[in-house]
Amino acid sequence: MTLLLETRDVSKSYGAFRALERVNMAVHRGELVSVVGPNGAGKTTLVNLITGLIEPSSGEVRFMGRNIAGVGPVELADHGLARAFQLIQIFPKLTVADSIAAAVVSRQKKRWRLLSRLSADGEVGHRVREVADIFGLGHRLETVAAALSQGEKKLLDVASAFALDPQVILLDEPTSGVSTADKHGIMKTLIAAAERAGVKGIVLVEHDMDLVAAYSHRIIALSEGRVLADLPPEQFFADPHLIETVIGKRRGH
Amino acid sequence: MKLSAAAIVAVCGTATLAVLPLAVPPYYVGLMIPFYGYAIALLGFNLLFGYAGLLSFGHAMFLGIGAYGAAILSGVLGVKSFELVLLTVMLASCAMALPVGALCVRYTGIFFGMLTLAFGMLFHSFLFKFYHLTGGDSGMRVPRMNILGLEFARYNKIEFLAGPFYYYCLGLLVVAGVVMWRIVNSPFGLHLKTVRDNARKAEYLGVHVHRFRLAAFVISAAFGAAGGAILGFRVGLADPELVYWTQSGQLVFMAVLGGFSNFFGPIVGAFTFTLLQDQLQSLTEYWRFVLGAILAVIVIGFPEGIAGLAADLRRRIAGKTA
Numbered sequence: 001m002t003l004l005l006e007t008r009d010v011s012k013s014y015g016a017f018r019a020l021e022r023v024n025m026a027v028h029r030g031e032l033v034s035v036v037g038p039n040g041a042g043k044t045t046l047v048n049l050i051t052g053l054i055e056p057s058s059g060e061v062r063f064m065g066r067n068i069a070g071v072g073p074v075e076l077a078d079h080g081l082a083r084a085f086q087l088i089q090i091f092p093k094l095t096v097a098d099s100i101a102a103a104v105v106s107r108q109k110k111r112w113r114l115l116s117r118l119s120a121d122g123e124v125g126h127r128v129r130e131v132a133d134i135f136g137l138g139h140r141l142e143t144v145a146a147a148l149s150q151g152e153k154k155l156l157d158v159a160s161a162f163a164l165d166p167q168v169i170l171l172d173e174p175t176s177g178v179s180t181a182d183k184h185g186i187m188k189t190l191i192a193a194a195e196r197a198g199v200k201g202i203v204l205v206e207h208d209m210d211l212v213a214a215y216s217h218r219i220i221a222l223s224e225g226r227v228l229a230d231l232p233p234e235q236f237f238a239d240p241h242l243i244e245t246v247i248g249k250r251r252g253h
Numbered sequence: 254m255k256l257s258a259a260a261i262v263a264v265c266g267t268a269t270l271a272v273l274p275l276a277v278p279p280y281y282v283g284l285m286i287p288f289y290g291y292a293i294a295l296l297g298f299n300l301l302f303g304y305a306g307l308l309s310f311g312h313a314m315f316l317g318i319g320a321y322g323a324a325i326l327s328g329v330l331g332v333k334s335f336e337l338v339l340l341t342v343m344l345a346s347c348a349m350a351l352p353v354g355a356l357c358v359r360y361t362g363i364f365f366g367m368l369t370l371a372f373g374m375l376f377h378s379f380l381f382k383f384y385h386l387t388g389g390d391s392g393m394r395v396p397r398m399n400i401l402g403l404e405f406a407r408y409n410k411i412e413f414l415a416g417p418f419y420y421y422c423l424g425l426l427v428v429a430g431v432v433m434w435r436i437v438n439s440p441f442g443l444h445l446k447t448v449r450d451n452a453r454k455a456e457y458l459g460v461h462v463h464r465f466r467l468a469a470f471v472i473s474a475a476f477g478a479a480g481g482a483i484l485g486f487r488v489g490l491a492d493p494e495l496v497y498w499t500q501s502g503q504l505v506f507m508a509v510l511g512g513f514s515n516f517f518g519p520i521v522g523a524f525t526f527t528l529l530q531d532q533l534q535s536l537t538e539y540w541r542f543v544l545g546a547i548l549a550v551i552v553i554g555f556p557e558g559i560a561g562l563a564a565d566l567r568r569r570i571a572g573k574t575a
Contacts, residue, residue, distance in 0.1 A: 051457070072456070073456040073457045074456055074459055074460065074461055074462075077456075077457060077458060077459035078459055082457065083457050085454070085457075089451055089453065089454035089457075090450075090451065090454070091446070091447050091450035091451050091454065091455075092450055092451075093446070093449075093450055093514075094443075094446060094447065094450060098443055098446070099447075101443060102443055102444060102447045102455065102458050102460065103458040103459065105440040105443060105444065106444075106458055106459025106460065107459070110440045111440055111441065111444050111459070111460070111461070112440075112441060113439055113440045113441060114435075114436055114439050114441045115432070115435045115436065115439055116435075116439055116440065117435065117438055117439065118438060118439055118440050118442070118443055119438065121440070124440075157454075160454075160458055161457065161458070163458075164458065164459060
């Protein structure tokens with residue numbers, strides 16, 4: 001299996017506090033890898049390291065064979081790693097079409113075109129409609145993002161990340177703020193969209209163990225900044241002690 | 254606003270301005286020259302404020318570069334072509350905006366505003382204190398220049414301003430408006446808007462947040478200098494007052510008055526402010542008080558400004574007729 005993303009002995013300290021301690025993880029082609037753990041386990045730090053927002057105190061973060069530690073989100077987007085945030089991130093005053101077009105413009109390297117009319121660019125328009133259709137937003141293209149429903153805002157947030165044509169996408173609690181009934185629907189949409197968009201790997205940070213169990217190929221459990229387990233779901237959920245340690249009573253059984 | 258609606262507004266506005274000298278006394282026609290200067294400067298100012306979300310309190314600095322640049326080029330170096338002066342001051346303004354902007358755009362909100370204010374005050378102090386270079390409080394003379402290679406020698410200054418120069422400035426505003434329209438509707442313009450709305454998200458979509466803010470700052474400086482050159486040409490003087498922080502505040506006032514979230518808002522603001530200031534000054538010595546009250550009413554009651562109010566009315570009328 002082709003290795004897409006890996007951390008090698010990554011540690012991150014804030015003064016005396018060690019947020020991550022020699023973390024090794026890998027995402028291979030075709031995998032959906034979930035990162036789980038209680039609050040304070042180091043999930044956010046790991047996500048910020050993987051997405052180039054912060055630099056590790058030691059160790060390496062490698063994406064498609066190159067060290068991406070601390071390169072920053074823009075370069076990372078250019079390399080093919082996208083991120084969708086836990087809290088919904090939209091451009092409130094922009095339309096759905098423009099929100100998606102922003103990523104398409106980056107992807108097609110047209111960002112410094114100062115005098116060309118965006119609305120006349122058929123290549124961008126075509127891709128925008130394609131992505132919007134995948135996420136069921138095709139009928140809302142001219143709607144201002146702030147006027148969308150909460151579920152649609154979430155879809156738009158993720159759709160704009162997908163519009164970068166990423167190799168790997170990092171989904172940080174993609175169903176947070178979505179009703180329980182809609183969670184599986186959103187996850188199925190996301191995974192189907194990833195397949196259609198040619199995404200090769202997904203990193204999912206998720207608290208909801210039902211979703212983790214249903215969609216993961218592997219589960220990485222973090223606790224107090226260390227990797228406690230890196231297992232396929234059937235082995236992970238077969239170990240009650242592991243579940244108790246990592247999740248506590250969260251799953252409710 | 255769709256292109257068709259914008260085109261209608263632009264054509265109607267240009268046509269009205271084109272017939273204005275035929276309908277109003279020359280005094281009011283002359284009054285339109287500062288309007289053109291401010292309108293061009295505000296097109297740039299609003300790229301920064303309305304589209305990139307950065308409110309500058311030091312933008313008059315670039316008006317000063319335009320006016321003083323015109324004074325140096327025409328008065329000291331003897332350049333006669335106003336087009337050459339315009340081009341040179343715009344380039345000089347960009348050159349100055351690059352290092353200043355590189356420092357300022359690292360900050361947003363009040364910190365950006367205060368830094369631009371600080372640079373504006375530094376520039377004002379330089380103009381005010383370096384008497385032997387800048388003429389200090391007396392300023393520098395801006396001699397009359399040729400436009401499009403023509404001298405218009407048989408026109409006196411007032412006739413020249415109310416005639417050929419009026420239409421020349423109208424042409425400049427149209428060109429500046431078209432260029433700015435293309436910029437805000439380009440891929441670059443879209444990325445600027447994403448930076449304004451949500452810089453963190455924009456970065457993750459591959460938007461170079463700092464570089465785009467800097468580019469907007471530099472472009473706005475070029476427009477500011479062009480406006481400043483027109484203002485200097487009109488009065489025949491580059492005055493340090495043009496760079497004082499109250500002038501920067503005046504630019505903010507005009508943008509808010511007209512409506513900074515609408516493309517035409519700043520132009521409407523410049524037009525309204527120029528007329529309002531002139532009328533109020535002739536009516537009362539407390540004209541600043543009245544202007545302040547109007548600003549308060551606009552901010553509280555009509556935050557979208559006059560252009561926003563007009564757009565709202567248009568929507569209501571369309572809604573009723575539908």
